[in-house]
Amino acid sequence: MIRTFRHVEGALRLAEDASPADEGVVWLDLMAPTREEETRVEDALGVDAPTREEMEEIEASSRLYQEDGALVMTVLLPARGDSDDPEMAPVSFVLASGRLITVRYHAPQAFETFPRRAEKSAPGCGTAEGVLMALLEAVVDRLADILERTALDIDALSHKVFGAGAERAAVGADALRDVLKGIGRQGDKLSDIRNSLMTLERAIGFLGQWMAANHIDKDLRARQKTLARDARSLSDHASFLSQKVQFLLDATLGLINIEQNQIIKIFSVVAVAFLPPTLIASIYGMNFEIMPELGWPFGYPMALGLMIVSAVAPMLYFRRRGWL
Structure with missing residues (x-):
């Protein structure tokens, strides 16, 4: 599926019948495109869109590069971020021929919320670079929301382990098993988010170098620097949460050992008595x-x-x- 967006009167409008080469088109969103759809875009703009196999390569040189005047950046983004099992998959951003082309095979929420917001007002989105910057800002905002919810979930687990009533909650093996499962889920989720932020930081840095080399508008370059700082701060916060998860894991395992030692102690005392x-x-x-x-x-x-x-x-x- 191809979604084509025009910049009209300070907003992005979905143009269903527009051609990729039409005047005013600034963004082409390719969602699970067929080979015919890829060929249509490539022929209209003279650019090679990355295939799914190319998007999944892990080498930095395969994710961030320039080719025939086109800038290509591939990052890992989560879908279903509100769940304990987000879907992680690559998304490619291509700047070519005055258009932003996004290629994806899953549905990160930023790609749904940003067009709805930009349909009402999209200042600075008159160019492909402006749309890219606004879309990356929406992606960073979404990752921040996911981290905030993850932090709340980790705090809830912490209260189960250390908070009021923790002794009652830790009596049964089932309660401790549930806590361990919750810690494992949050640890996996944080690992995915940290991986996503790492690829995003690299892409934003690569974009900054490209902007400086091509003398892009100063306002966009200032937004890129702010975006880089935001991504870095989120990465630091994710690292802090990972350390907290590790601490909770160690503490829960320690409580399990104490519980087991208490049982062995009772058996030993009864045997001696x-x-x-x-x-x-x-x-x-x-x-x-x-x-x-x-x-x-x-x-x-x-x-x-x-x-x-x-x-x-x-x-x-x-x-x-x-x-x-």
């Missing part, structure tokens, strides 16, 4: 012919009393020492 009664029962269970207590009228109650006293006394001692 029942050793003396077991010894007494073993002695009086021996079948020797001469045992004076066998003839006593109160021999059986005496043996039972000795076993009870020998069991209760260690328990009281352990409790006094704080071992129980």
Whole structure:
């Protein structure tokens, strides 16, 4: 599918029947394009759009390059960022022939929210460079929103581990297992976001060099520098959240070890407490012919009393020492 946008009266308008080479067209959004659609755009603008296989290559030289006057940048962006399992896939941005071409095979939310906002007002989007800058700003804003939600989810996990009622929540193995699963999901999500921000930082830096070399408008260059600082700050924040997730993981594993040690401790104390009664029962269970207590009228109650006293006394001692 190809979405074609024109800049009309200070806003971006979706032009369904427009040709890529028509006057006023500044943005071509290729969503899961067919080979015929790619050929149509390439023939109209004289540019080679990156294929899906080329977009998925991990070398920096394959993601950021200039070719035949076209600037090509490929970054990893998340879709379904509000879920615990975002879909990560590459998106290519191509500046060529006064047009911005985006090629993607998934649906990052910025590509839905930005056109709706730009349809009402899109200052500075009269050129392909302006549209690219505004779209990258929307992408960074979306990543910031995802990080904010992730931070709230991590805080909720932290309250489960350390907050009020944490002792009650940590009693059952199921509760600790759920916490571990939540920490794992947030760790995976942060790993994806950090990877996305890394590719985005590289692309913004590459764009800045291209702007300086081609003497692009100073306002756009100033926006590029601001965007680079924002991406860097988000990357630092994501690193901080990753450290917090690691701390929560270590703390939860420590609580699990404490819980297991407490169980082993109880078993050990119970085993020690029942050793003396077991010894007494073993002695009086021996079948020797001469045992004076066998003839006593109160021999059986005496043996039972000795076993009870020998069991209760260690328990009281352990409790006094704080071992129980």
